[in-house]
Amino acid sequence: xxxxxxxxxxxxxxxxxxxxxxxxxxxxxxxxxxxxxxxxxxxxxxxxxxxxxxxxxxxxxxxxxxxxxxxxxxxxxxxxxxxxxxxxxxxxxxxxxxxxxxxxxxxxxxxxxxxxxxxxxxxxxxxxxxxxxxxxxxxxxxxxxxxxxxxxxxxxxxxxxxxxx
Amino acid sequence: xxxxxxxxxxxxxxxxxxxxxxxxxxxxxxxxxxxxxxxxxxxxxxxxxxxxxxxxxxxxxxxxxxxxxxxxxxxxxxxxxxxxxxxxxxxxxxxxxxxxxxxxxxxxxxxxxxxxxxxxxxxxxxxxxxxxxxxxxxxxxxxxxxxxxxxxxxxxxxxxxxxxxxxxxxxxxxxxxxxxxxxxxxxxxxxxxxxxxxxxxxxxxxxxxxxxxxxxxxxxxxxxxxxxxxxxxxxxxxxxxxxxxxxxxxxxxxxxxxxxxxxxxxxxxxxxxxxxxxxxxxxxxxxxxxxx
Numbered sequence: 001x002x003x004x005x006x007x008x009x010x011x012x013x014x015x016x017x018x019x020x021x022x023x024x025x026x027x028x029x030x031x032x033x034x035x036x037x038x039x040x041x042x043x044x045x046x047x048x049x050x051x052x053x054x055x056x057x058x059x060x061x062x063x064x065x066x067x068x069x070x071x072x073x074x075x076x077x078x079x080x081x082x083x084x085x086x087x088x089x090x091x092x093x094x095x096x097x098x099x100x101x102x103x104x105x106x107x108x109x110x111x112x113x114x115x116x117x118x119x120x121x122x123x124x125x126x127x128x129x130x131x132x133x134x135x136x137x138x139x140x141x142x143x144x145x146x147x148x149x150x151x152x153x154x155x156x157x158x159x160x161x162x163x164x165x
Numbered sequence: 166x167x168x169x170x171x172x173x174x175x176x177x178x179x180x181x182x183x184x185x186x187x188x189x190x191x192x193x194x195x196x197x198x199x200x201x202x203x204x205x206x207x208x209x210x211x212x213x214x215x216x217x218x219x220x221x222x223x224x225x226x227x228x229x230x231x232x233x234x235x236x237x238x239x240x241x242x243x244x245x246x247x248x249x250x251x252x253x254x255x256x257x258x259x260x261x262x263x264x265x266x267x268x269x270x271x272x273x274x275x276x277x278x279x280x281x282x283x284x285x286x287x288x289x290x291x292x293x294x295x296x297x298x299x300x301x302x303x304x305x306x307x308x309x310x311x312x313x314x315x316x317x318x319x320x321x322x323x324x325x326x327x328x329x330x331x332x333x334x335x336x337x338x339x340x341x342x343x344x345x346x347x348x349x350x351x352x353x354x355x356x357x358x359x360x361x362x363x364x365x366x367x368x369x370x371x372x373x374x375x376x377x378x379x380x381x382x383x384x385x386x387x388x389x390x391x392x393x394x395x396x397x398x399x400x401x402x403x404x405x406x407x408x409x410x411x412x413x414x415x416x417x418x419x420x421x422x423x424x425x426x427x428x429x430x431x432x433x434x435x436x437x438x439x440x441x442x443x444x445x446x447x448x449x450x451x452x453x454x455x456x457x
């Protein structure tokens with residue numbers, strides 16, 4: 001019985017490590033998706049001066065997962081422009097993203113729709129660079145620490161199990 | 166939505182509250198809402214500006230108006246901004262002032278917006294009733310509406326278009342600034358009747374030519390004849406057999422601009438409508454132009 005308990009505790013530690021790996025991978029993927037979204041935005045604004053409602057309708061169709069839900073929230077918010085301004089719509093949609101990614105995108109809200117294409121592209125590029133750096137960091141963490149995280153989780157849990165025994 | 170409400174809907178919250186507090190009788194005659202950075206917002210009533218009880222206008226307020234007027238797409242309205250205005254939903258025209266960005270081809274836009282004038286569109290159904298018999302005696306003939314700025318030329322033009330259209334006349338409207346039909350994303354905000362075709366956004370001279378060629382109109386309508394190009398386009402449309410309906414800045418007893426005078430002298434217009442807007446009340450007078 002004790003051995004089964006010890007094995008379960010060790011497995012739980014390993015699972016915690018695996019969970020960290022899963023969340024780090026998700027974070028990296030989300031940051032990369034947001035980078036792609038901003039890249040498309042920059043291209044559309046720079047080349048075609050696409051109006052915001054059309055732009056977010058397009059992004060909503062292209063993006064998936066959380067990024068898709070974020071674009072959909074902005075797109076739906078734009079239907080109520082006038083009751084809320086673009087910055088408020090943007091801030092509200094950011095609540096759908098993890099805090100770190102949301103904070104990196106927040107400065108874009110007051111710029112979108114209010115300035116010329118050049119200023120908007122420049123602000124989007126700034127946000128994209130910050131997101132790309134964070135994404136690279138997450139990927140590096142994943143490559144360097146995923147085995148360690150699982151090992152540490154399992155070893156820590158095993159140590160606890162030994163103590164309990 | 167009435168014109169005043171369409172204009173006040175563009176304002177950010179605190180300014181909108183002040184604009185909506187204006188009594189209905191003043192709203193009905195309000196010509197413009199004017200915003201200048203660092204100053205109180207004003208309402209233009211019967212040619213005079215009156216400050217509204219609201220905090221001073223900030224740069225962010227002006228940006229918010231630009232955002233609302235363009236559907237959060239100021240960058241997509243660069244062409245209009247180059248001409249110094251934005252066309253907003255409901256037929257509201259927003260005049261923009263600030264620091265011009267100059268490029269090799271001339272003005273490219275406005276970077277720092279310092280003031281705005283929100284022109285309130287008025288739909289005055291029935292305003293042409295009094296002059297209708299004179300305008301249509303022996304059938305509608307080409308008509309030029311002359312008045313000083315803010316006297317209601319566009320309002321009268323819109324009403325004549327609407328009435329002609331409801332009577333079954335095909336009217337083609339060259340609406341460069343979107344003020345006549347108030348079209349927003351293709352849908353007109355004002356009733357122009359069942360037989361009106363509106364071309365929005367194209368330069369007037371170009372639009373008149375396109376409409377005359379493509380839409381087989383019985384009447385071609387255009388707001389504010391500007392330079393010689395506009396006059397030439399109208400002359401060509403008249404040559405295609407269409408009646409003309411246009412407006413021009415002018416006061417009774419004063420000389421009209423050269424290109425417009427030449428149009429009248431060439432017999433392109435058979436009726437002249439003068440609007441006198443002294444003391445807020447509008448009076449219309451129809452003059453028959455003797456045949457050239």
